[in-house]
Amino acid sequence: MADLTRREHDESEALLHEALAGGHLPRWSALGVAAASVAVAFLLNLTTGVDGVAGTAVVAMLVFLVGQTAWSFVVEGRRHAIDRLATTFVYATFVIAVVPLIAVLGTVVVKGAEVISVEFLTTSMRYATPTSEGGGIYHALIGTLEQVGIAALFGVPLGILTAIYLVEYAPSMRTRRLAHSISFFVDVMTGVPSVVVGLFVYTAFVLTLGLERSGIAASIALTILMLPVVVRSTEEMLRIVPRELREASYALGIPKWRTILKIVLPTAMSGIITGAMLAIARVAGETAPLLLTTFISQSINTNPFKGPQAALPTFIWDQFTNGTDVSVNRAWGAALVLIVLVMVLYATAKLISRFTGVKSS
């Protein structure tokens, strides 16, 4: 070995490797084939009926798939060709996930930014018509904040209590049937369509109990929608609170309920807050239950218990289905505000969970 030059050594290594592992495509193969396929697609774009950015991209993709698979099949054999095909597919799904998100956010930001102004944020639609400029989302913003706020006021404590029952009390009970069915139906409840929850609140609270179609009816629907999400996330957080903490507390003679309040909950608090914020973000954009349980209003109404109350999602629905240019623009403006609201909640929740909280390891 010593008298071999480095180059000869490398070559012999490569030969040995090839003898053992079979042929391999060169490192640059993926990039090379990609470049070639883009070139082919571009040529087809110029010479045949293939047109548009999307069309060309799809053609390039197909050429890439066929080209790389064929080449690999010849050099490396069937198994590696299939592996490369699968790898390409898996990487392509990454693009498929990112493209719609960028397209959606891009559309909302571009169309919404044209409309956003101080006036848009601070006036209601009281004196605006579907065809007149002006008007804004102030009334809808108030409605959304109140409705979602009330929903959080009910939904978060109820959810946390349920999770406490499932994690802290149920395991020490003699019969677990109740806990099992609660746990199961919490999961099932996550899947109940929001429009069905809207129907329920309307039939039960408005038709039967005589509640007005108002902000509070919407809040009840949002509470039901947020409840299972809060339960699940809180449950997860409580479960990763170390056993030793609880046992240390019991060993000091502290009753269970005080242990939960003073030891378990504070330890899991940041995770619970994160879960609650995600649940709030999730229901803030719900439209269907609001359409069923409130009347759309064009004026400011700060009282969620009385009269029609607007909200951002129903504002968007109303303006968008008006169909006039001015209205549709207003809908996009409101959509931008709504998405910013949701994303801020979301990002804050993620940041809280990243920098604080119980470490599961």
Next chain:
Amino acid sequence: MSTTLEPPGAAAPATGTPDIRGAAVRRGDRVFVGLSRGAGILILVTMAAIAVFLIWKSIPSLQANTANFFTTSEWSPDAKPVVFGIAALLFGTLMTALIAMLLAVPVGIGIALFIAHYASRRLASTLGFVTDLLAAVPSIIFGMWGIQFLTPQLQGFLQWLTTYFGWIPIFQNDLGIYTRSILIAGIVLAIMVLPTISAISREVFVQTPRTHIEAALALGATRWEMVRMAIFPFARPGMISASMLGLGRALGETIAVALLLSATYEINWHITEPGGITFAANIALKWNEAGTIGLSALVASGLVLFVITLAVNMGARLIIARRSEFSGAN
């Protein structure tokens, strides 16, 4: 851990009696158990109440209906005579959900694989964040985007589809109009259920025992063979239930579909033509113009939707639950 662990003296009952089953302690625990169990029972009551009220309030319209509820396509519950049925709703709901599933299941599982086993750690966490963000976009925004951005973008592709594949009945398009169709609604739904499918599949994929993966690789399997032989068999129940949960979401999606479809009450197999309606979209669209019987009819259709999604979700949960019982790994 920066929690406020109080010294025993502060937290223990002030009386300081050694008897931990003292009356004060027991009362506190009893109140707390009662509260927390009450909250749990409230969830069960809510689920039961949803079923009861939907059944109760749908009875008037079902009694007044002069047509067959299941086989009629027409929807005129406030007319005389009362005629309505769910055939068209059922068709539209199942068709849009089917298209969404065909597109979203392979892609969602691909994303989950990418995050769990293909991407570098950094890229994986970024993509995880991206799919989560996708889940946070309100559905009404997907609907608006579908109409104003996606539909124009898809025109060329849909025309191409009809030109070259029009001989397949479902791609036939006699109208030459390619907007507000079941296919477009299905595509938007697919994007909306992607996060659900990929998030749950991802969770199961990362639980695959490391030893299975390494054994497959050590035997000379390519990465794809490893995925097929080690990951998929382990994760199959998880993938199935992830898809079913996605299906549940696609079936019940309301506002995006209500904006995207043109609400015609007929069974049209030409999925690129305008038309179609789903349970949820119909409820949202007809709600404010419905009379007494009309509302009751919408509740009846909501009841059917509730039963379908309930069945799908319970099935998915049972599959997951069964898996966690017998998988000895980890």
